Amino acid sequence: MIHDAPLATTIDDLRRDRVSVDEYLDTVESRVDAVEPNIESLVPEEDRWSRLRAAAADLQSRFPEPSTRPPLYGVPIGVKDIFHVDGLPTRAGSDVPPEALAGEESTAVRTLREAGALILGKTVTAEFAYFEPGPTRNPHDPAHTPGGSSSGSAAAVAAGLCPFAFGTQTIGSVTRPAAFCGIVGVKPSFGRISTDGVIPCTPSVDHIGFFTQDTAGAAVGAALLCDEWRPLPAPRDRPTLGVPEGPYLRQASDLGLKSFEEHVSRLERAGYDVERIDAFEDIDGINSRHNRLVAAEFALTHEEWYGEYPGGYADTSVELLREGREVSTADVAAARRSRRRLRAALHDRMHDAGIDLWISPSAPGPAPEGIDATGDPVMNLPWTHAGLPTVGLPAGTTDDGLPLGLQCAAPFGDDESLLAWAHDIADSL
Structure with a gap:
């Protein structure tokens, strides 16, 4: 199809x-x-x-x-x-x-x-x-x-x-x-x-x-x-790529990690320099703060609609709404501060290591069987939390023919470079 x-x-x-x-x-x-x-x-x-x-x-x-x-x-x-x-x-x-x-x-x-x-x-x-x-x-x-x-x-x-x-x-x-x-x-x-x-x-x-x-x-x-898009000339140099080693990467499945390492090797064979950098040491905390922020703001956004049309919401959404009502104002403020701090920390790591883009799996593995759930977004969460621009690229398939993806992230506001570099990375994959 x-x-x-x-x-x-x-x-x-x-x-x-x-x-x-x-x-x-x-x-x-x-x-x-x-x-x-x-x-x-x-x-x-x-x-x-x-x-x-x-x-x-x-x-x-x-x-x-x-x-x-x-x-x-x-x-x-x-x-x-x-x-x-x-x-x-x-x-x-x-x-x-x-x-x-x-x-x-x-x-x-x-x-x-x-x-x-x-x-x-x-x-x-x-x-x-x-x-x-x-x-x-x-x-x-x-x-x-x-x-x-x-x-x-x-x-x-x-x-x-x-x-x-x-x-x-x-x-x-x-x-x-x-x-x-x-x-x-x-x-x-x-x-x-x-x-x-x-x-x-x-x-x-x-x-x-x-x-x-x-x-x-x-x-x-x-x-x-994108607001205030700045056209760039075609890049002559390939970006240096960074792999975020540590607990974040270990959230992927065995198949997902094996496939990701194959993608990294493919890029290295194509001439890309790849650096491995410790990152997201507090990934459990990042995940928790982000999810609590999502719940709290969802509850606030939907308070009036849910009050008038409670039967219009599925159980999954109702559970999130109820969870969000229990999140304190202090926790919301901490989560919002966490976004800015994570962004700054990722920029600092990129600068210190001399990398231009982060690369990581787009998902823990290929699409799960069944349509009663949509899969785990855990590999995307920290980049979203930090607000960095990302592009997900097709990266081959499993032996069963299910697609795999590679996620590339650039510094905040550098969407132009990310999209310019994406063409050759995609071709290399």
Whole structure:
């Protein structure tokens, strides 16, 4: 059920009229009809294709000349169903009435609309972007989870239903599903993409991210979405890579660690210098502080909705909400301080060791079997806690054909270098 749909190639084909927008939508509709019943990545929508064709007709009438077309002219995109989109309800994977959750269109969505993108539709999310999964299955093997909470977005991109889809990450909801689905997942530095118009999970940690199949397309998406993007020349020197040795890395499974060491060896054979550096000695404390912060802010965010619609929440979300009510103000403050301190500590380690990027497994291992859970985000948590930019890259498969991923992290605010270096790293993997 995997199908090639690289964003950079799609952009070029549509803008240059190698394929018309109408022809491309016909192809997408056929692909959705063939694959979607097996993976359930999209939120059902009755008039999807008439809506899309009307939007395509308007776009084509406004930009008949290729030279005037915006950068994402005619590109269909998926939007995680916690983003508000004009004309589409927001359910957030819950049973809370959509009219109660309604809000103004997401700034990020509006940015891509203005860049010429068409909204394929809402993609399935775990309830309120936490852990209660939706029905989505992994396109590589429907018996396995696609990850979460951005499950539908990752599965839709991997299956070639759209070449770009939005996700969010509060713990590991972009990097992990990207790894499980064998695609690229970008989580920019905290705050570089506006969260306006997105239902929050944990406002002080929520990151807007996205998925593509290709690093070239990921660079296009980052340049359009990230505030104050600074174009860089193609890098001439390879970055020095750092492996965070210690208790953090030991959280991966035996298979995950074995695969990661193979990835490191592959990069070394390709000419990369790799340094092994002690890091995250307090990983249990970092995990605890982050999870308590998530619970506390989730409880505060959802207090009013849950009070009015308690039956609209699954047990997993209710448990988090109740846990969050027990977190003290002092613990919340300590967790927020922890984020700044961890970021500074990682920067100091990078400077002292002379490394440019950290590399680590994108997940403890390949996608677990079953869709009743979305997998463990523990390998993503400290990078999210620190707010560093990360890109998850496809890194081969297991003997069973399940994808594996490599996670790269750069200093805070250096998203441009991260995306520039990602191309060669991905090729080397």
